[in-house]
Amino acid sequence: MAAEPSDRLGFLLSFRGELTGARIRTALGVAGLHPRNAMTLMQLAPGAMSQRDLAAVLEVDPSQLVAILNELEGSGLAERRRDPADRRRHIVEITEAGEAALERVDSAVSEAERELFANLTSEEQDVLRRLLDRVVVERGDHDCSE
């Protein structure tokens, strides 16, 4: 369902955003990472955090994060260790291999952005950024129903 059915700005933003996301996911795949795993690594880059906090910032259910971390740990890109202060908690940390993977991700996403915004000057890209920042996107329960 990717047809743009009208000239509405809302549809335009939604569909261009979707295609942009698809292009970026392709770039992440080229870098060897499943999109959700790449997003998780990005959140871990600044520093280690608990599994629960990680689920919160990623806005995924803790049960989904289990599978993500199993994959990241399986490929040696992140590690879980018990928090000695509270043995229920896992501290999650990116590994050196994970940092290297993130550098590949960074290059691939930069290349994708060069393609996506090739027709825009850097000034126009700044304008686009500022306008997008002012679109009202209240977080909350926004899902569909029939």
Add this chain to the structure above:
Amino acid sequence: MAAEPSDRLGFLLSFRGELTGARIRTALGVAGLHPRNAMTLMQLAPGAMSQRDLAAVLEVDPSQLVAILNELEGSGLAERRRDPADRRRHIVEITEAGEAALERVDSAVSEAERELFANLTSEEQDVLRRLLDRVVVERGDHDCSE
């Protein structure tokens, strides 16, 4: 996975687009239509067309369109009839009830856009539209892999 993990323009466009799409899907739901059914009705508004052509413009597999049309026909918003010139074909047409539903959709989407772009003047909305139109979004096989 809705966290915005960096200040990259690509991510910004992707995430704002996703949230905009969610807001619009909510509006369609308020108007009483599943998003894909609403999109299908919109394509039918200008005039009847064959089921195959409809699948093509919607960019969905013909087998998926079967369920959509079953629902639309079940709620009396669209109708299938055999093409007398080629009895394999179905001509799909929107009904009067379907047109009325589209008017509700139109109002709901307009209200959603008023909210989304409340912080932008109409000149700024024009600028945003023109910039989005120049983002390179080559259609093709852009999916993820691990």
Add this chain to the structure above:
DNA sequence: TATTGTTATACTCTATAACTATA
């Protein structure tokens, strides 16, 4: 009793192949 992480289950979406009826 509450919290952290885990497992199990189910439900939606989507992709694919096989089937029918017509050409």
Add this chain to the structure above:
DNA sequence: TATAGTTATAGAGTATAACAATA
């Protein structure tokens, strides 16, 4: 043999509830 529509099936993604270990 090819085409239009349909059905059936399987896979990915996601949401929810129940569970074990620890506080």
